[in-house]
Amino acid sequence: MYNTQLMSSKYAVVARDVVKTFGSIKAVDGVSFEVKPGEIFAFLGPNGAGKSTTIKMLTTMLRPSSGQLFLNGHDVVKEQAYARKSFGIVFQDPAVEEELTAYENMLFHAVLYGVPKVEQKPRIKQLLELVELWERRDSLVRTFSGGMRRRLEIARGLLHHPKILFLDEPTLGLDTQTRNILWAYVRKLSKNEGMTIFFTTHYLDEAEQVAQRIAIIDHGKIIATGTSKQLTDLTSTKNLEQAYLKLTGEGTRDEVSEDNNGLNVRGAMLNQRLR
Amino acid sequence: MAEIYILWWRQMKRYIRTRSRIVGAIGQPILFLLALGYGLGSVYQRAGEGNYLHFLVPGVIVQTILFSGVFWGMQILFDKRFGFLKEMLVAPVSRLRILLGNALGGATIALLQGFFVLIIAYFFGFRPDNLSMLPLALLLMVMLSLALTSFGAGLASMVEDFQGFQAINNFLIFPLFFLSSALYPLTHAPHLLQLLASVNPLSYAVDGLRYSLITQSHFGIGKDLIVVSATLTVCIGFAVSRFNRLQA
Numbered sequence: 150m151y152n153t154q155l156m157s158s159k160y161a162v163v164a165r166d167v168v169k170t171f172g173s174i175k176a177v178d179g180v181s182f183e184v185k186p187g188e189i190f191a192f193l194g195p196n197g198a199g200k201s202t203t204i205k206m207l208t209t210m211l212r213p214s215s216g217q218l219f220l221n222g223h224d225v226v227k228e229q230a231y232a233r234k235s236f237g238i239v240f241q242d243p244a245v246e247e248e249l250t251a252y253e254n255m256l257f258h259a260v261l262y263g264v265p266k267v268e269q270k271p272r273i274k275q276l277l278e279l280v281e282l283w284e285r286r287d288s289l290v291r292t293f294s295g296g297m298r299r300r301l302e303i304a305r306g307l308l309h310h311p312k313i314l315f316l317d318e319p320t321l322g323l324d325t326q327t328r329n330i331l332w333a334y335v336r337k338l339s340k341n342e343g344m345t346i347f348f349t350t351h352y353l354d355e356a357e358q359v360a361q362r363i364a365i366i367d368h369g370k371i372i373a374t375g376t377s378k379q380l381t382d383l384t385s386t387k388n389l390e391q392a393y394l395k396l397t398g399e400g401t402r403d404e405v406s407e408d409n410n411g412l413n414v415r416g417a418m419l420n421q422r423l424r
Numbered sequence: 425m426a427e428i429y430i431l432w433w434r435q436m437k438r439y440i441r442t443r444s445r446i447v448g449a450i451g452q453p454i455l456f457l458l459a460l461g462y463g464l465g466s467v468y469q470r471a472g473e474g475n476y477l478h479f480l481v482p483g484v485i486v487q488t489i490l491f492s493g494v495f496w497g498m499q500i501l502f503d504k505r506f507g508f509l510k511e512m513l514v515a516p517v518s519r520l521r522i523l524l525g526n527a528l529g530g531a532t533i534a535l536l537q538g539f540f541v542l543i544i545a546y547f548f549g550f551r552p553d554n555l556s557m558l559p560l561a562l563l564l565m566v567m568l569s570l571a572l573t574s575f576g577a578g579l580a581s582m583v584e585d586f587q588g589f590q591a592i593n594n595f596l597i598f599p600l601f602f603l604s605s606a607l608y609p610l611t612h613a614p615h616l617l618q619l620l621a622s623v624n625p626l627s628y629a630v631d632g633l634r635y636s637l638i639t640q641s642h643f644g645i646g647k648d649l650i651v652v653s654a655t656l657t658v659c660i661g662f663a664v665s666r667f668n669r670l671q672a
Contacts, residue, residue, distance in 0.1 A: 208514050211671060233516035244507035248438045260430040261515040289441070305511075 158222030161186040161313055161345035162207065167216035169202050176202040178369035179216070184362075186221075186312075187343040189335065191350065191360035195397055199369040200349045201241060204317050207347070208238050220313060234262065237311035239302045241318045241349075247291040251282050251301050254290060255308060262309035276304035279334070295322045303331065307338075314338065316348035320355060332359050357389040367397045427517045431525025432532065435496065439533045449492055453484045453541045457548055460607070473609060479640070481545045482633035483606030486626060489538045489568050494597055496530030497576020500667075501589055504580070513670075523577060523667045530573035531566075538565050552637045560645075561636040564652060568629045571656040574663035581666040606630045610642050625655040 162184035169177040177199040184190040194200050205211040207218055209229050218225040225232045245254050255273040264272065277283040280300035290298060299319065306314060316335070320328045332355065338344040350356055356363055357377045364374040373380055373396055377389050384392040439446070461477035468476035503509035512522050542550075552558060579592055603617070604626040610618050621627045622643075632648030635641040641648070 210510065210514060230516050233514055238514060240507060240510055242507045244509075244511045246434065246438075246508050246511075247506070248441045249434065253434075253437065257430055257434055258511070258515075260426050261512070261517055263426075263516070 158219075160184060160219070161188070161221055162190070162347060163217075163219040164203070164207070165217040165219075167203070167206060167218060168214045169199075169206060169211060170214045175369050177206070177213075180366065180369070180371050181216075182364050182371060182374060184345055184347060186345055187339055189339050189346040189348075189359055189361045191348055191356040191363045192366065193349065193351075193353070193356055193363060193393060194366035198366045198397075200366060201317055203366070204238075204315055204347075204349065208236060208315055209233055234309065235311060236313040236315055237306035237309065238315040239299070239306045239317065239319050241321070243295075243298050243302065245290050245298055245301055245305075248289065250287050250289055251277060251293070252286040254301060255305055258305045258308050264309055272308060276307055277301075280304045296324060296327050299323055300327065300331075303334075311344070313345040313347065316346065318349055318351065320350060320352060328355070335359065353388075353390040353393055363389070365393060365396055372396055427515075427521050428525040428528065431512070431522060432529040435499065435526060435529025435533065438499075439496075439529075449488065449537050450540050450544065452491070453488050454544055456484050456487065457481070457541075457545060461548065477545075477548060478550060478638050479609070479634070480607070481541070481550050482637050483604075483630050484545075485538045485541045485565065485633060486568065486604070486606055486630045487601055488541050489534045489565060490572055490597065490601055490626065492537045493530060493534035493569050493572030494576035494579070494592075496533050497527065497573040497578075497663075498580040498589055498592075499530060500526065500577050500670075501580035501583065501586070505586070519668050520664065523663060527570065527573045527577055527663065530576065531569040534569040534573055535565055538569065553639045557636040557639075561633055564629060564632045564636065564648075567652050567656050571652070571659040574656075574659040578659070578663035578666040581663075581670040600624060600626055604630055605634075605642060625651055628652055628655075 160183040162182075164180050164182050167177055167180045168175065180199070180203060192200050192203065202211065206213050207220070207225060209225060209232055212226060220232050220235050223231045223235070246257065249257065252273060255277065256269065259269045259273065274283060277286055280303060282297065282301055282304065285293075285297070290301065293301065299322075303316075303319065306316075314335075320331060323331070335346055335348075336359065339346050348360075360377070362374065362376055363380060364371050365380070366372070373383060375383065380389060380392045380396075381387065384395045386392045386395055457477065457480065461480050465476040468474070468479070473479070500509060503512070513519075515522075552561075579596075580589075583589060583592065603620045604624045605621050606626065608617075610621050610627070613621070628643060628648045628651035631641055631643050632645055632652060635645045635648065643651075
């Protein structure tokens with residue numbers, strides 16, 4: 150039908166019939182989508198829909214049970230090292246070292262990603278200034294608020310000049326000011342640097358305002374893809390929130406548990422087995 | 425190399441910044457040396473076995489390396505719980521290097537703690553028999569630190585939570601310690617204890633240290649070195665295979 154490899158090189162991110170099962174649970178069930186270079190792409194869905202599992206597969210943390218994933222035309226599973234150098238990620242849960250200072254966290258990342266030694270300090274300075282943490286560079290991250298940690302993680306995710314930036318619910322728990330700064334900067338990255346942005350969020354207004362294209366996933370399947378306008382037209386609704394609710398239903402979903410928020414289906418299954 | 429160094433560096437920073445753990449890790453051996461070394465010393469002497477404190481020091485060094493090695497190896501569990509493991513696993517660095525950097529950091533810490541015990545023991549009146557044997561003691565301590573940190577890292581890759589860590593401490597680490605030759609001479613021990621101690625690799629580490637520090641040996645230094653090297657190899661293999669399978 151089509152040559153996946155050839156087709157995938159035109160896009161920044163490609164998923165083809167991706168399936169991920171954990172035991173009998175199908176967390177992701179035949180997902181396919183493409184993201185163009187420089188595009189801001191939002192991935193929406195209720196809790197446990199498969200968003201984080203998809204991001205984990207795209208970022209080499211999980212292997213797909215079947216299907217293919219490409220970043221800039223390179224197979225994520227087969228060319229793991231290439232994939233890892235090409236993306237930056239801000240995780241859903243904080244992933245900073247509390248016993249290191251902000252600067253040391255950045256330095257740790259720079260060395261792991263092979264940033265040349267002469268560039269380490271200027272880049273760290275530039276990014277910490279950008280997220281307004283340069284003044285606090287020598288404070289232990291332990292003393293940082295949630296918002297400051299988020300900002301640090303964003304700066305860190307950009308340190309190795311990734312072509313694609315994954316943001317898994319980046320604004321969770323941030324105040325409005327910080328959210329606005331973050332999205333303004335993300336827009337700038339996409340516009341000026343041609344960086345591809347792939348993010349998930351539960352705030353539909355954010356997706357509506359920021360994302361150029363949106364995919365909605367539910368029960369492990371993509372149920373709609375398009376611009377915010379296309380989605381509202383499709384569902385004959387007024388805004389994205391209404392469209393989203395119409396597509397995914399009004400009922401709430403089982404949060405697997407506070408620690409097992411879809412990120413950790415394996416853990417959740419273990420817990421269930423123990424009960 | 426730079427990646428391995430920065431992983432090691434981060435472990436050392438953590439260690440230096442958590443002073444309570446340093447105090448705890450030094451306090452415990454002092455307690456053992458004081459309570460057991462002096463408490464049982466006179467009984468031991470009356471039984472005609474000589475100076476118990478001298479006998480005990482190699483055992484307490486191994487104990488310290490055991491507990492801190494496994495603990496710092498299990499740092500991976502904390503990193504998993506607090507999210508930092510993801511930062512390491514998505515980096516363009518092979519699993520082997522990540523494991524190596526972390527294990528070298530943990531092993532350095534375990535080795536340092538073992539040294540502290542030796543220094544503390546000096547103040548309690550402990551003197552090595554033969555200073556020229558110190559390099560051999562050092563070699564054994566390095567091998568043991570690496571082996572136990574790898575062992576801890578392998579275990580941490582298998583368990584999901586801190587309850588698992590507690591279970592490992594209670595059902596694996598404590599028995600390993602008490603059923604070794606760390607606290608009592610095996611020569612006159614009941615057969616069951618002798619048997620258990622002789623299949624416990626820690627006994628050989630204790631025995632080797634005892635040989636190099638106070639020239640006493642139950643198994644013979646050759647056997648000690650062989651068993652400790654074999655243990656190191658098995659532990660590294662275990663850690664590599666488990667860590668490779670770990671999913672964040």
